[in-house]
Amino acid sequence: xxxxxFFSILSGLVFYIAYGRFLQIYKNISLGITENEKHNSxxxxxxxxxxxxxxxxxxxxxxxGIFHLFIYLAFALTQIELLEILMDGFTGEHRIFAHxxxxxYNFLINxxxxxxxxxxxxxxxxxxxxxxxxxIRFQKPEMKGWPSLDANLILMGEILLIAxxxxxxxxxxxxxNLDPQHYPSTGKLYISSFIGASLLGQFPQDWxxxxxxxxxWLHLFVIYGFILYLPFSKHLHIFLAFPNAYLSxxxxxxxxxxxxxxxxxxxxxxxxxxxxxxxxTEIFGAADIFHLTKRTLIGAYSCTECGRCTAVCPANLxxxxxxxxxxxxxxxxxxxxxSKQPKPNGECNDGKNLFDYISREEIYACTSCNACxxxxxxxxNPLEPILALRRYDILMNSGGPSEWMSMFNSLENTQSVWxxxxxxxxxxxx
Amino acid sequence: MPIKTAAEYFSQGETFEVLFWVGxxxxxxxxxxxxxxxxxxxxxxxxIKFAILGNEEKCTGDPARRAGNEFLFQILALxxxxxxxxxxxxxxxxxxxxxxNTIANEYPELGGKYEVMHHSQYLxxxxxxxxxxxxEDRSTExxxxxxxxxxxxxxxxxxxxxQVIDHLKLExxxxxxxxxxxxxxxxxxxxxxxxxxxxxxxxxxxxxEDAIETQSAIVVSNCPxxxxxxxxxxxxxxKQEQMMVYDLSEMVLHKMR
Numbered sequence: 013x014x015x016x017x018f019f020s021i022l023s024g025l026v027f028y029i030a031y032g033r034f035l036q037i038y039k040n041i042s043l044g045i046t047e048n049e050k051h052n053s054x055x056x057x058x059x060x061x062x063x064x065x066x067x068x069x070x071x072x073x074x075x076x077g078i079f080h081l082f083i084y085l086a087f088a089l090t091q092i093e094l095l096e097i098l099m100d101g102f103t104g105e106h107r108i109f110a111h112x113x114x115x116x117y118n119f120l121i122n123x124x125x126x127x128x129x130x131x132x133x134x135x136x137x138x139x140x141x142x143x144x145x146x147x148i149r150f151q152k153p154e155m156k157g158w159p160s161l162d163a164n165l166i167l168m169g170e171i172l173l174i175a176x177x178x179x180x181x182x183x184x185x186x187x188x189n190l191d192p193q194h195y196p197s198t199g200k201l202y203i204s205s206f207i208g209a210s211l212l213g214q215f216p217q218d219w220x221x222x223x224x225x226x227x228x229w230l231h232l233f234v235i236y237g238f239i240l241y242l243p244f245s246k247h248l249h250i251f252l253a254f255p256n257a258y259l260s261x262x263x264x265x266x267x268x269x270x271x272x273x274x275x276x277x278x279x280x281x282x283x284x285x286x287x288x289x290x291x292x293t294e295i296f297g298a299a300d301i302f303h304l305t306k307r308t309l310i311g312a313y314s315c316t317e318c319g320r321c322t323a324v325c326p327a328n329l330x331x332x333x334x335x336x337x338x339x340x341x342x343x344x345x346x347x348x349x350x351s352k353q354p355k356p357n358g359e360c361n362d363g364k365n366l367f368d369y370i371s372r373e374e375i376y377a378c379t380s381c382n383a384c385x386x387x388x389x390x391x392x393n394p395l396e397p398i399l400a401l402r403r404y405d406i407l408m409n410s411g412g413p414s415e416w417m418s419m420f421n422s423l424e425n426t427q428s429v430w431x432x433x434x435x436x437x438x439x440x441x442x
Numbered sequence: 443m444p445i446k447t448a449a450e451y452f453s454q455g456e457t458f459e460v461l462f463w464v465g466x467x468x469x470x471x472x473x474x475x476x477x478x479x480x481x482x483x484x485x486x487x488x489x490i491k492f493a494i495l496g497n498e499e500k501c502t503g504d505p506a507r508r509a510g511n512e513f514l515f516q517i518l519a520l521x522x523x524x525x526x527x528x529x530x531x532x533x534x535x536x537x538x539x540x541x542x543n544t545i546a547n548e549y550p551e552l553g554g555k556y557e558v559m560h561h562s563q564y565l566x567x568x569x570x571x572x573x574x575x576x577x578e579d580r581s582t583e584x585x586x587x588x589x590x591x592x593x594x595x596x597x598x599x600x601x602x603x604x605q606v607i608d609h610l611k612l613e614x615x616x617x618x619x620x621x622x623x624x625x626x627x628x629x630x631x632x633x634x635x636x637x638x639x640x641x642x643x644x645x646x647x648x649x650x651e652d653a654i655e656t657q658s659a660i661v662v663s664n665c666p667x668x669x670x671x672x673x674x675x676x677x678x679x680x681k682q683e684q685m686m687v688y689d690l691s692e693m694v695l696h697k698m699r
Contacts, residue, residue: 429501
């Protein structure tokens with residue numbers, strides 16, 4: 013009874029704190045602008061199923077793709093076991109699904125065990141790749157400090173989580189023979205019965221009962237830890253990858269968004285009648301969170317900092333400062349900073365903006381080649397904010413590289429990118 | 443080579459099949475001018491009634507827009523659309539992927555709706571329809587092909603240019619980074635018109651290393667900016683004796699009967 017009470021209070025507290033934090037993230041994302049373009053929900057669903065659920069792009073890198081798949085599947089399937097743990101916790105039962113599901117229960121738990129075992133191996137491989145093999149994309153400047161620690165904490169959390177399952181199940185396997193009254197049969201669990209027989213076989217019954225509970229609580233604590241940790245971590249991608257893929261850009265990649273106010277200004281310049289427009293904004297491009305689209309902001313929270321974008325960025329590959337991943341991480345950091353302000357709603361007065369995070373050197377090095385867009389497994393688009401920042405710097409600050417000023421001059425004076433005295437059709441005459 | 447402008451067709455009360463959008467590079471850059479002439483020659487040989495805008499053509503605005511100067515883009519785009527609509531242009535073919543992208547993807551919202559093709563698509567069509575006939579000699583030449591970002595990753599066209607090379611009976615030696623993974627030449631996003639930011643090397647040099655690895659004597663490109671960047675890369679690596687960059691249309695013209 014005491015256990016049920018403790019469990020219920022703990023659960024209530026965890027979900028209450030997590031709710032507050034998730035609500036904060038929702039508010040942060042809401043600081044962005046809503047686009048009034050058409051969004052096809054069928055295409056959105058298709059993208060979600062293909063890329064978030066189906067992991068399609070993960071396999072462009074087969075090694076991380078397959079090991080990530082193990083962790084992902086183990087996570088997805090473990091939710092059933094988690095459901096059972098929660099129900100056991102609230103009711104004080106033990107393996108509440110075992111009777112109801114019969115032999116299917118054995119199949120289910122065995123599947124979870126096998127996937128968990130594969131996931132266990134995967135986490136070690138990932139730790140090895142990050143910390144010993146030191147893959148280049150995990151060693152970039154933006155990965156120093158918290159981002160690296162965050163990644164390692166997640167992996168170690170996963171190891172503990174899986175360890176909890178195996179401690180619980182392997183002691184349970186032996187207890188099922190000793191005390192079938194209290195420990196309903198799960199049938200033979202291939203991995204746990206092996207661990208049980210080889211490691212725990214000689215243990216007295218009260219040790220085993222204690223171990224089984226320890227495994228159960230360990231698993232639960234790590235899960236609750238994750239629920240609280242997730243919204244502070246890049247691990248949030250496990251949820252946000254889904255809405256992010258759903259909301260991802262459906263237009264042609266080569267199309268930059270229109271600015272209606274500027275279009276109308278240009279129309280009057282060339283003697284055309286203006287269009288009727290809703291959007292009367294006087295801020296062009298983006299200097300801060302409030303000028304970016306909600307899609308970009310949700311993308312920033314969906315980023316798991318894998319660095320596939322940066323690994324293929326031609327500017328980054330040739331030693332320039334630009335890293336698409338850093339841009340996405342900066343946007344997230346800026347959202348967090350704004351959310352700590354007393355009045356964060358569009359009138360943040362901390363005297364800062366995104367340019368305090370992202371330098372001109374970075375945004376002007378982009379070739380708009382879309383390699384980062386192509387590379388992102390969860391369809392984040394780092395190019396959109398880069399081009400939006402450029403727009404702001406050029407249109408609002410009259411900034412930009414000086415060579416571009418002479419290009420703009422040529423375009424204005426001769427309608428060509430180069431200032432050339434020849435006529436445009438001179439090539440036909442030689 | 444007599445090339446008629448849309449205005450000339452119009453004043454003679456004639457219509458044309460397709461408008462050849464030449465672009466700034468194709469009009470003014472010495473190397474790209476050769477490509478414009480080659481493509482025009484192919485169209486003439488294939489008896490396609492085509493027009494250019496000539497001096498009425500302006501930059502599409504692509505570099506202005508990508509550099510962030512939306513106002514300049516809008517002015518150029520609206521003027522071009524007015525000109526194109528005035529001549530009732532239905533179909534446009536571009537030798538530059540940047541022009542192609544802008545007219546195909548960005549002009550419709552501003553009132554410019556046309557059937558737009560990149561010349562690699564158009565050449566593929568002409569070859570498939572038999573309007574372009576290729577010499578029969580089976581050479582054992584091999585080439586490598588550079589995917590431009592704006593044709594490839596941006597517009598998803600990886601196969602048409604490769605099919606053209608196939609039609610020419612040339613063997614393609616793919617670079618280690620190709621198609622979706624193709625590496626940028628370094629010129630896009632208006633980079634062509636400014637110095638690089640500080641780094642370890644230039645992007646075109648990184649790219650030309652991929653091409654050198656294939657040991658092909660010919661790099662085929664489909665974009666005037668890629669062409670310049672790749673040629674500069676070859677110079678930087680002092681490989682002028684071993685390698686040349688050609689546009690797809692030059693390869694076609696060379697092999698045409």
